[in-house]
Every structure is written in C-alpha cells, then in structure tokens.
Amino acid sequence: LEAKGIGKRTITSSVKFDLLEDVSLELAIMVDDKKQIRDHNILSLGSLEKILYEWGGVQVRYKGIRVYPYGDDDWLDINKERGLRKATPQDELFAFAQTLKGVDPRRSLLNMLSMKSYVGNVEIGKDAIGFEPKLNREGFVSSPAFDKLKEFVRFAIDWSTILRDYYIREENLKKALIAKERYEEIIGEKVEQSRVIESALAHLETEAKILSEILPPPKRKEFELVFESATDVIRKQHSANQTELTHLRLVASTSTLLLIFSHEVKSLLGDLE
Template sequence: MQSAETGTTLIIEDISDEWRKRGMDWLKRQLAVLVANRGARRDGFMEDPGFNILLEAPDFEDEVKDLREEFINAGWGTLNAFVNSKGQAVCELDAKGLGKRKIVSSKRFSNLNDVKLHLGIFISGVEKIRDRGIASSRNLSEILPRWGGVQIRFRGFRVYPYGNDDWLNIEKDKARRLASPKEELLAFAESLRGVEASRSLLNMPAMNSYIGNVELGKDAKGFEMKANREGFIDSDAMTELKDFVRFALDWTTILRDYSIREESILKAEIAKEAFEDVLDEPIQTHRVVDRALEYIDNEIRTVARSLEPNKRREVEQSISKATEVIRRQNESNKSELSHLRLIASTSTLLLIFSHEVKSLLGLLEQSKNSLTEIAETLVGEDKDKALEIGSNFNDLNKRLTELLQLTSLISADKSKVQPGRVSLKSKLLKVEKAFELITGKYGIAIDSENVPNNAITRKYHEAEIYSILLNILSNSIKAVIATSGKRKIGVTSSFHEGKLILAIKDTGIGLNESRFSEVFTPFISDPDGELYVNLESRMNPEDNLIVGTGSGIGLGIVKEIVVAHGGSINFEKPEGEWSTEIKIVLENEEAN
C-alpha cells in the first residue's frame, strides 16, 4: 500500500494583464481566511485539521510562499520565543515602529524543554498592518473572532481547548485592570522612556488578537493529557508553560506601550519642524512650548486689533490667562523631568562610589586580620604596636561604613539642587580616578590632555556631567578590554559656535555603523553580540561591578540628559587608530 500526501493543487493560467499585482493581493487576502485555521472541532463532524497553503507565482514572486507564515508576519508584530539550555526564556519581536527586539529572562523555567512560541500579533487599525497585500481590516474582522488565540500543539497535534479559551488569563486580567508587570519586566518597563511602568499592560491585546501557537516538541516532559483528552493535567510544567507564554506576551505589550510613546514623540518632532517652517527659524526642543505661546500671543493681538476696544481687552485677557496656565504647567513639567534626570544620573555615580568604599572596607578587613596574625608571632612592644595599628584599622573601617550609610547623592529637596557651571576637566579627572583600579590592572591608557581647563558647561547638574562621563568611559573601558590589541582611550574637547564639543574615542572592539542609532535604545547593550563574549574570557567577573554589567540603559540615560539641555550625541565614523568615536555637543561657557 502506497502512502501519498493529501491536498489540492489549483493552477491559474493565462491571466489578463489587468489582474497582476492587485489581483494577486486580493487572492492572498481571501486565502488568508483559510490559512488562519489551524484546526477546529465541531459537534457532529470529524476534526478539521486546518489549512496550509503554498503559493507559487513566478510572474509575481521569486520563491514559493507559505501563506500562513506570510499572514502571521503581516500584522503589527511577529513574536518568537523559546527556552534555552539554561532554562531562560529567549524572546524575539519584530514589530512595526520598533524593528527587531530581544530579551533573555533572568527567570529560569526549569521544567520546560523543547518549547517554542510563534505568534502573529494583530492590532486594530490599518496603520498597524505591515503587509496590506495579505491582511486587511475586512479579512481580520472575519479571521480574529474565529481563529484568534494562542493554541498549544503537542508533538505536532493541536491540544484542545487551548486557544479557544482564556487559558493565559489575558481577558481576566484585562477585566480586573491589572496593568503592572512583575519582577524583571517591571524593571524593564521602568527603564523605557515615557512608559508608566505600573500601567504598561493596560494596552494588552485581546486573546484573539494573537494568531499562532506554542509548540511542545518530542523532548518536552511533564505534560500528561486528561482522561477525556481535553487539556493537560495540572503540573509544574504546565504552570511554567503559562508563565513562559505570559512573560513573552507581557514583554511585547510593554514594548507596544513604549512604541505608542515613541510615535507621539515623533509626531511632536514633525509638528516642531512644521512650526519651524512657519517661523522660518530653528527652535531648540526645550523652547518649543514657549515659542509657540509667543507666536499665538502675537497672532491673537494682531487679530484683536480689528475688534472694538472692550471686546479686544476681553479677548486679550482670556488668551493671556490660557497661555499663562500652559506656561506654568510646562515649567512644572520641566522641573519634574529635571529632577528625574538627576536621580537617573546619580545612580551610576552612587554605584561606583559604594563599590569603591566597599572595596576599601574589604582591604582594611584583610589588613586588620593579617596584622592580628602577625601580632601573635610578636612579643612586647612590637606586639602592642601591631595590635594598636589593627585597632586603628577597625576605627577607620567603622567610620567608612557609617559614611557609606549616611551619604546621599540625591537631595531630598529638589529646589535646592540647581544646575550651574561645571568644569569638565576636573570631573573627568575624578572619573578617571574612579576607574584607576581597572585601567591599571588591564593596561588601559586614558589620554585627556586635550581637554582644557576652560571647558565649562552650564545648565547641567554636576551629577549629570558625572553620569555622562561615567557611562561613556565605562563602555570604552569594556570595549578595549574585549580586544587583544592596543588599549587606549582618547578624550578631547573643543569650542564651536557657542557649543562645547566632547569627543571620546577608543581602540576597542568597535561598533558597526548600522548600529550607531540602535545602541541608544534601552536594553540594547551589545547589538553585534561580540562584546560580552570577548569580555568573558578577558575580564575578571568581579571587575564588572566597577564598569557595569551591561544593562543597556546607560547610553539612553546619557542621550536623555544631553538632548534635554539642547545638545546632541552621536557616534561618528572613526579615523586613524581609533575603532569607535562618540561625539557630544553640550551647551558651554568659556572661562576667562
């Protein structure tokens, strides 16, 4: 008995020229309704296995297309996730407005093995569709209610009722308005610009907004079917499977919330550029609201001149009150943002400071113990002297511990923390000193001779300048340690058109030019995937505490600080011996 594949082949020939691209897209949209079906049960009928459709159209496309895959990739985003050999969730999202994003969980799913998630995410609105040739508002309105949901496939077969029900508690959580992610995802949401972390899951798509499944392969263990074949018996593996899928979905929801905020920022920038065209002059970002209010005020006064005196005064007073409210609110918002940037800025400095003090405390404790051992071998005055020195070490240790506990780098009263003139050179030398243990140990030369003493910034908090220097120099230090060549960092500054330009270069591992913008995005610490692989073999793990372990938020914080003060920060194509160059344009004030 011979076996053969089942299926139907439909051949369309001699189509008219008028049919072409438009007709092909229409056909795809009709067939998408079929490929969305991956299996269904109906009373009185045999189980429907669903459809797979391959489309071969040499006159239109160069390759055979799997229409289901094409449809899944047509929505707002495509999510893939799996559990790696360490039990961590590895999630990858390719979404409209975000591009490709990736996260590896710190949480371990020790009971999961051979598990993969593959989903298309569909958000209402034509503007959220990436490929309108196969997905449209019309066919989605038919597909999602019928076939939407996260299904489970076990060794190639669909397991019911998953996908038809709310097995992930998505609808339940939406109804209860549970909007805050947990643990590491909460920290992730807090790191994203514009995202209100405690409300970042409010935009969670409905359960039927997902098309796809989680696949349990032949090596998956801990999943036992119920006697009636309707789902799995409760187990540790099933609990972790739910947590794994929700981790991936919650992560994408947070990123979607972030993309909504970023889209708003982009629209604001477009509006700013349009307003600049009206004024025929550039406007600094922090001056947009003030400048717009000035423009409105002038325009209203011009129009009001045509009114009778009483009416003119009434209009002018009303507009004056309205613009004053906007102006006051804007000033309040800027003050709050300044304080938040200050908090973000000091966190890195506090990490370095606390680690340095703890390192000193460790050295003091070792020295004291060594002296105590030596004292036991001595007699008379020599022994007394050694014990006295050990006692002094004890007192110093106690004083440093108290200092560490009492020191606070963030003022409780934000009104007393004011920006002002900050010397770049003096702060740079202190930062170099903070990294001295690392630069000395790994033979790294930092050349800052070309930063003059008259390099003075204004409008910046001292902690903000420290944060800029600490974050960028720590990146450069890691980059040069990761390479086997010359380990050198160069810092220069210059004045140009009323701006202070700071350039930091290094001979490290380098950065691909295509990544110059991407690295400023939160949680993208090593886009090329080479830095930390090389660091692991060349750097002592404990030294990561000094230069940072690569959270991917440092450059984002630096950019926030610089742009908020009207400056700019960009990677430049390096020349000569340098592998990487980052250029920062700051407001400045030359010292006399």
C-alpha cells in the same frame, strides 16, 4: 522579537523553564486599529477583524494536534488582568522596563491588548514530559509543566507588550519633533520645547484676528467665540497634563527613594543579625 521600528531584540530570562523540553512558541501582535495597519493593500481592517475572530489568541498543539479550548478562552488571564488594570510586571521584566527611556515600569503593562490581539501557537513535541490531556480532550490536567508553560508564554507576551508600548511612545516623540521642526520653518524661528504649545496658540490667535476682520459681523462673533473656547481648552488641558506629569515624576522619585531606603534598612538589619 523582530518588528519594524524596533528591530531585532532578545532577552534571556534568569528563570529556568526546565520542564518545557521540546516546547516552542511563535507569537505575533495584531491590533484591530486602522491607524496601526501599515499597508491597507495587503490587509484591511475588515479582514483583520475576521482573522482575529477566527485565529486570535495563543493556541496550543500537542504532538501536532490542536488542544482546545486554548486560544478560544482566556487561559493566560490576559483579559482578566486587563479588567483589573494590572499594570506592573514582575521581577526581571520590571527591571527590563526600567532600562527603556521614558517608560514607567509600574505602568508598562497598562496598555495590554485583548487576548485576541496576541496571535500565537505553542508546539508541544513528542519529547515533552508532564503534559497529560484530559479524558474529554478539553485541555490538560493541571501539572507543574503546564504551570511553567503558562508562565513562559506570559513572559513572552508581557515582554513584547512592554517593547510595543516603548516603540509607540518613541514614534509619537518622533512625530512631535517633526511637527515642531516644520512649525519652526514656517514661523522662521526656533522655539523651546516647553513653549511650543503656547507659541503655536499665539500664532493661531494672530492669524485668527486677521481672518475675523474680513468676516461679516454675525459670523465674526460666532467665529471668535468658538476660537476662544477651543484655544482655552487646549491651554487648560496642556496645563493639566503638565501638572500630572510633574506629579508622576514626583511619585517616581519618591518611590525610588523608598526602594533605596528599604534596601538599606534590610542591609542594616542583616548586619545587626
């Protein structure tokens, strides 16, 4: 994988895809979200939507000829699993997600995109074995090779999705840090991370009080009512987020302990046998 902000990343799977000789995959992630388009001069949201509609999905070419309906249908079960809210990767991808700071491996696929956002192309060359087109040319006959192909492509998609989620989180943390530093410059003092929201609200309330004093009485009452309601929502939402974060940390800690306990029990049973 090579992407802006992430750099070049590689992963070597312990699974052997020995049935995929002369098979290659190229994959890109394209999101129809205006905020995630880096340069609107190169590509507008309208143009991207058209591209994804026509070319979105992972297509398959067999000896240079496109095989339908792959790329037009959900042959990789991406949309199906999104609908089921499947969030946990399997085996070594779960282990990989555990190595990324701040990523909950049990939820690392929760932000899986639509199948159309994964724009890719599988090339099956002339030396590939085990791929037999159906008589009507609509896809391949079910085979171990095709099952392995699907597993291989999903491995690549899931891995890149985990990294993308990690990158988005890191970018949000950077933006939050920059905003905190700018705020500290304005107020002329350092603020602990845990107190940023409360400190910012306190300063807002001070400034709002000064502002309300110069407003005419009818406008002042309306302003104070709206401002009080808005700050109350922020405080309560922040408190709820902190409670949820504490709960998730507790669950993560408990899950880890249960995993260790299960491993120890299995080892003990093995010794007894």
